[in-house]
Amino acid sequence: MTYQSILVINTMHIGDLLLITPALRTLRTNFPDAKISLLTDLALADLVRENPCIDECLTIDKHGREKSLGALVRFIRRLRSRHFDLVINLHRNERCSAITAFCGARERIGYAQPGFGMFYTKTYPNLAMDDTPKELATKHQVTVHLEMLQQALGLKTIDDRGLEMTIPAAAEQEAARLWQQMVEETAHAVAKNPRADGHETSAPRPVIAFNIGASWATKRWIDTYFAACADQLIEGGYAVAFFGGPTDVPIVEKCLAQMKEKQSPHCHIFTGKVSLAVLAGLFARCALMLTTDSGPMHIGVSQNVPVVTMFGASPVPTFYPYDARAILYKTPEPCHPCGIHDCPKQGADHMACMKNIPVQKVMEGVHELLEKYKGQAARELPRENADVKGSHRCRIVEL
Numbered sequence: 001m002t003y004q005s006i007l008v009i010n011t012m013h014i015g016d017l018l019l020i021t022p023a024l025r026t027l028r029t030n031f032p033d034a035k036i037s038l039l040t041d042l043a044l045a046d047l048v049r050e051n052p053c054i055d056e057c058l059t060i061d062k063h064g065r066e067k068s069l070g071a072l073v074r075f076i077r078r079l080r081s082r083h084f085d086l087v088i089n090l091h092r093n094e095r096c097s098a099i100t101a102f103c104g105a106r107e108r109i110g111y112a113q114p115g116f117g118m119f120y121t122k123t124y125p126n127l128a129m130d131d132t133p134k135e136l137a138t139k140h141q142v143t144v145h146l147e148m149l150q151q152a153l154g155l156k157t158i159d160d161r162g163l164e165m166t167i168p169a170a171a172e173q174e175a176a177r178l179w180q181q182m183v184e185e186t187a188h189a190v191a192k193n194p195r196a197d198g199h200e201t202s203a204p205r206p207v208i209a210f211n212i213g214a215s216w217a218t219k220r221w222i223d224t225y226f227a228a229c230a231d232q233l234i235e236g237g238y239a240v241a242f243f244g245g246p247t248d249v250p251i252v253e254k255c256l257a258q259m260k261e262k263q264s265p266h267c268h269i270f271t272g273k274v275s276l277a278v279l280a281g282l283f284a285r286c287a288l289m290l291t292t293d294s295g296p297m298h299i300g301v302s303q304n305v306p307v308v309t310m311f312g313a314s315p316v317p318t319f320y321p322y323d324a325r326a327i328l329y330k331t332p333e334p335c336h337p338c339g340i341h342d343c344p345k346q347g348a349d350h351m352a353c354m355k356n357i358p359v360q361k362v363m364e365g366v367h368e369l370l371e372k373y374k375g376q377a378a379r380e381l382p383r384e385n386a387d388v389k390g391s392h393r394c395r396i397v398e399l
Contacts, residue, residue, distance in 0.1 A: 001153070003034045003085040009099055009110075010090045011041045011060055013215075014276065014295025015319070016141075017048060018302055020090050022160040023145040027088075028053040029159040037084075039099070046277035047299070050166035062095060072098065080104035088152075090145055092126050109152045124148045128318040138317045142392070162383065162392050163322050165302035167281050174274075175281025182268055186239070189265035205239040205266055206287035206375030208366070209300065212255055213248030213271075214292040216341040218313035221292060221354050223251065227258040228359045229290060229366070230267065238375070239266035241286065243279060243296060246272040284379040288369055290362070297321055305378040306369040307394075308362060312353040313338050316396060326394035327365040331356040361399060 006027060010020050017040055027036055035055045038048055042059040049057045060066050066075050076099055089100040089110030097112045101119035108120045117123040126148075128141040139147075146158050167175070183204050212226045230240045242252045252271045256262045270282060279296065283289065284303040291297040291307060293314040298321070300307055307326040315337040320328050330336065333353045335345075343351045373381055 003031055005035045005037070005082070005084045006031065007037045007039060007084045007087045007103070007105065008090060009039045009087065009096050011039065011062055011096055012091045012093065014044060014047065015298040016091060017044050018163045018165060018298040019141045019322070020145060021048070021051065021164045021302070022142050022162065023090065023149055024051060024053040025161060025164065026146060026149060026155065026157070026159045029157050030153070030155045044276070046168055046171065046275065047165055050168050051164065052166060076102050088149070092129065110148070122152060124152060140320065140322065141318050142322055160392070163298060163302040165280055165299065168277050171275065171277030172281050174278045175285070178274070178278070179282060179285050186265045205237060206370070207239045207241050207268070207285065208233050209283055209286040209289040209291070209305065210240055210242045211244055211289065211291040211294060211296040211300070212242065213244040213251045214294040216313055218338065218340055218343050218351065218353070219293045220251070221310045221357065222351070223255040224258050225359050225362070227255050229363060231259055231261045232363060234261040234264050234266050239268065241268040241282070242271050243282070244271045248272065285377050287373065287375045287377060288366060290366060293319060301326070303378055304381055304383055306373055308365045308369065310354065310357045310362065312336070312351070313340055315339070320394045320396065322392045324391050324393060325369065327369065328394050328396045329357045329362060329365070329399060330396065331399050357399060361397070365397070
């Protein structure tokens with residue numbers, strides 16, 4: 001079957017959107033002459049706007065002008081005028097399901113909420129998420145997307161090169177400006193107050209990105225643990241930079257309050273100050289990322305950053321950082337993965353999945369990757385085995 005126009009839909013979260021990028025590349029490889037459009041949330045568009053595998057990025061302002069049911073109906077009517085040959089829904093929620101069901105495309109396939117599937121040409125279960133019990137979900141979300149496309153469209157080639165994000169030019173320029181400003185301010189501060197610890201040189205220190213926030217409390221490692229890691233890294237000759245969105249500001253402030261080195265010129269704060277696209281540009285200049293399971297973790301992977309992460313409530317097989325260089329720590333708690341936003345347990349059992357991941361073990365992984373990649377900025381590192389099937393599985397360390 002050939003298609004002249006294909007629409008892919010995913011309007012959900014940062015990580016969900018980046019996890020469809022191997023599917024976009026696979027579609028482009030198999031349908032090189034088709035016009036491929038991607039529909040996503042307006043707030044996330046910069047993550048995919050410059051993706052070389054799509055011809056256009058369409059947006060829906062789901063928290064603004066297209067939030068109401070009436071606005072959604074009008075939006076669908078506008079889509080119907082495009083007369084797409086094929087629409088593929090890659091997120092199983094009501095909005096995406098409704099758009100797919102009623103967009104008027106010749107073929108409508110993918111994941112669907114109950115009730116909408118009867119208006120699809122063919123529906124498929126999302127075996128990484130809603131349609132599979134957590135204990136049976138053993139495939140990564142990327143793999144599930146690709147296998148669904150292969151089954152639905154009879155694809156000859158799976159072109160999986162990992163997560164991809166091309167940074168818009170303006171965002172790259174802003175990231176470069178902010179990074180240079182950070183370097184100059186650090187050099188000035190060090191010149192005024194040199195330390196006698198043997199770590200100060202004329203060259204900037206490698207920077208470790210800290211992403212300590214997450215949408216769920218049960219995805220966050222303990223703030224005192226992050227503080228200890230930051231102190232050890234600064235004392236060991238590295239710099240640290242805290243990232244995250246506006247909602248992460250109080251989380252970062254609480255962590256900073258527990259650091260001995262919070263006043264160091266090598267402790268930098270970008271939390272709540274930059275857009276997602278600029279965030280990606282800053283990540284690309286870091287040597288490593290210490291992170292929770294979160295959207296920024298997947299942005300870091302897309303920018304080739306070596307990652308060390310800790311998983312609590314999240315199902316590891318389906319959402320691990322999609323990179324073979326990454327190291328993931330977890331504990332064998334009987335309730336893992338709970339998928340609960342706030343831990344209901346009390347006392348020593350409260351957040352045991354995170355409490356029982358010690359700083360010492362995590363720092364072993366951090367130092368291993370820093371030594372292996374010599375503290376180079378992520379954008380200077382080659383992508384390892386990017387086109388080798390199965391090369392994107394991270395190392396999982398169960399404590």
